[in-house]
Structures are given as C-alpha cells and as structure tokens.
Amino acid sequence: MKLLKLTLLIILFASCERKISDLEFEKNVMTEILPSLIDSTCIDRRIMLNFPPKYGESIYDKEGHYIGVDSTKATQEEKENLLKWEKKNLEIEKDTSKIIVAFKSKIEFEKEDVESYFESHFKGAKIYKTKPEENPEYILDFQKIKLESKFKLKDISEFPKTDKIWDTKYNFNFSGVVYFSKIQFDKDKKFGILNGGFWCGNKCGQGFRIYIRKDKNKWQIDKVEGTWIS
Incomplete structure (x- = not known):
C-alpha cells in the first residue's frame, strides 16, 4: 500500500511538472x-485613415460595370490633392514618435x-x-x-x-x-x-x-x- 501511494505521488508530481x-x-x-x-x-x-483622393475619371463598360480609372483626365485640383495626400503619408512615415x-x-x-x-x-x-x-x-x-x-x-x-x-x-x-x-x-x-x-x-x-x-x-x-x- 505504501509503495502504491508513493508511485501515485510520483506520477502526480511528474504530471504537474509537465503542466508547468x-x-x-x-x-x-x-x-x-x-x-x-x-x-x-x-x-x-493614421496611414490607414488617410484615404487617397479621387484622381481621374472612372471608366465603365457598356453594361455599366466599373473597369478602372483614366488618370490622364485628372483635374488640376485632383493633382494638387494627390500631392497633399502623398506629403501627408510621407510625414507620417517619417514621424519617429x-x-x-x-x-x-x-x-x-x-x-x-x-x-x-x-x-x-x-x-x-x-x-x-x-x-x-x-x-x-x-x-x-x-x-x-x-x-x-x-x-x-x-x-x-x-x-x-x-x-x-x-x-x-x-x-x-x-x-x-x-x-x-x-x-x-x-x-x-x-x-x-x-x-x-x-x-x-x-x-x-x-x-x-x-x-x-x-x-x-x-x-x-x-x-x-x-x-x-x-
């Protein structure tokens, strides 16, 4: 009986050691x-919430499905907004805080x-x-x-x-x-x-x-x- 109890204690101790x-x-x-x-x-x-501005005209197919953007048709205002957006992103990236x-x-x-x-x-x-x-x-x-x-x-x-x-x-x-x-x-x-x-x-x-x-x-x-x- 003593041997059995000792064996059980050893098994229990080994099990606890494994858990730890x-x-x-x-x-x-x-x-x-x-x-x-x-x-x-x-x-x-800040970068994720600094959304890029609209730049150019959207292009659609005959069925009205969106294809892409014609950036060659960007207005002067859109070009200026894009520069501001790029500048803001650069400022964020360079921020060392x-x-x-x-x-x-x-x-x-x-x-x-x-x-x-x-x-x-x-x-x-x-x-x-x-x-x-x-x-x-x-x-x-x-x-x-x-x-x-x-x-x-x-x-x-x-x-x-x-x-x-x-x-x-x-x-x-x-x-x-x-x-x-x-x-x-x-x-x-x-x-x-x-x-x-x-x-x-x-x-x-x-x-x-x-x-x-x-x-x-x-x-x-x-x-x-x-x-x-x-």
Missing part, C-alpha cells in the same frame, strides 16, 4: 516571437478549430492536443519584451472600455488594439499555430492565422494568413 513545463514553454515562445507578431499585424492607423497599441495581455484559447489548417500547412505534423486545465490561459508579462519597431504596447486595462476607447482623446499616437490566442504545438514542439487580430476602430480591423516554426533553435513566423477583415 508546457505552460512555461509556451510563455517563452510567445516572449520570443511577440516582436515579430506585432510587426506582422499592427499598423499605423512611438505608435501606442492597446495589448490584451491575457492569452486565451481560440474557439476556432485550427487542426486542419495546421496539418495542411506543416505536412506530416499533427497538433498535440491538451485540455484547457492542463495548459491554462495566462497573463503575458509583455513589459519586459523589447520591441524593435516604433510600436509600443500598453495594457488594454489602461484604456476606456468598449467603444469609448475610440472616442477618447489621447496625448499620444493611439493606433489600435491587438490580441493573440494561445499557441498550439505539435508533439515535438517544432511547429505552432495561433490566431490574432488588430482593431483600428469600431468597424475597422483584421484577423490573422499565424504559423510559426523553430529554425536553428529560434522561433520565427512562417506565414501569416488573413482570416477576416472589417
């Missing part, structure tokens, strides 16, 4: 890959079943399935992660809730909200898949399916696919 190991492993991968995730999904909202992005630091499970996408992209690899209680959600300590780009993350809890986040006036260049799901790996932890999204307004945003792989002991993004757009 799986969670810490994912945290380490997310920490390593986060700068690349931000660069691949976030945008400068940080672009602030609200980050959802709680990394949660994605409801979408991504197994078929994973196995289609990484031929021969299969997702290693774990139960939520075996690999729980967690808070990513992103403040210690250095970003190489001009994006800077602030926890979403520091911003107004719901739609007020877009109506509030900030004393910094606020660009949007970004989030990522937990990573699902293969058994050997050489490949991974996660979902993410970037919101730039109430009806402005885009979703992503992100494939990552380990190459020469470093994790890197293998491919980013668009999943939805608003």
Whole structure:
C-alpha cells in the first residue's frame, strides 16, 4: 500500500511538472516571437485613415460595370490633392514618435478549430492536443519584451472600455488594439499555430492565422494568413 501511494505521488508530481513545463514553454515562445507578431499585424492607423483622393475619371463598360480609372483626365485640383495626400503619408512615415497599441495581455484559447489548417500547412505534423486545465490561459508579462519597431504596447486595462476607447482623446499616437490566442504545438514542439487580430476602430480591423516554426533553435513566423477583415 505504501509503495502504491508513493508511485501515485510520483506520477502526480511528474504530471504537474509537465503542466508547468508546457505552460512555461509556451510563455517563452510567445516572449520570443511577440516582436515579430506585432510587426506582422499592427499598423499605423493614421496611414490607414488617410484615404487617397479621387484622381481621374472612372471608366465603365457598356453594361455599366466599373473597369478602372483614366488618370490622364485628372483635374488640376485632383493633382494638387494627390500631392497633399502623398506629403501627408510621407510625414507620417517619417514621424519617429512611438505608435501606442492597446495589448490584451491575457492569452486565451481560440474557439476556432485550427487542426486542419495546421496539418495542411506543416505536412506530416499533427497538433498535440491538451485540455484547457492542463495548459491554462495566462497573463503575458509583455513589459519586459523589447520591441524593435516604433510600436509600443500598453495594457488594454489602461484604456476606456468598449467603444469609448475610440472616442477618447489621447496625448499620444493611439493606433489600435491587438490580441493573440494561445499557441498550439505539435508533439515535438517544432511547429505552432495561433490566431490574432488588430482593431483600428469600431468597424475597422483584421484577423490573422499565424504559423510559426523553430529554425536553428529560434522561433520565427512562417506565414501569416488573413482570416477576416472589417
């Protein structure tokens, strides 16, 4: 009986060690890959909202279907507006001030079943399935992660809730909200898949399916696919 109890305790301890190991492993991968995730999904909202002006006359076929634009028929006013638009874009691109992005630091499970996408992209690899209680959600300590780009993350809890986040006036260049799901790996932890999204307004945003792989002991993004757009 004592031997049985000891055996059960060893099994239980080993199981707990594995759970902790799986969670810490994912945290380490997310920490390593986060700068690349931000660069691949976030945008400068000012450029997106700086819409190009009308330039030229629209061309339609005999059935009234739109074909394109004849830019040779642009008016002088349209030419001037285009120059202003290009100048504005250039000013934004040259602006060295940080672009602030609200980050959802709680990394949660994605409801979408991504197994078929994973196995289609990484031929021969299969997702290693774990139960939520075996690999729980967690808070990513992103403040210690250095970003190489001009994006800077602030926890979403520091911003107004719901739609007020877009109506509030900030004393910094606020660009949007970004989030990522937990990573699902293969058994050997050489490949991974996660979902993410970037919101730039109430009806402005885009979703992503992100494939990552380990190459020469470093994790890197293998491919980013668009999943939805608003």
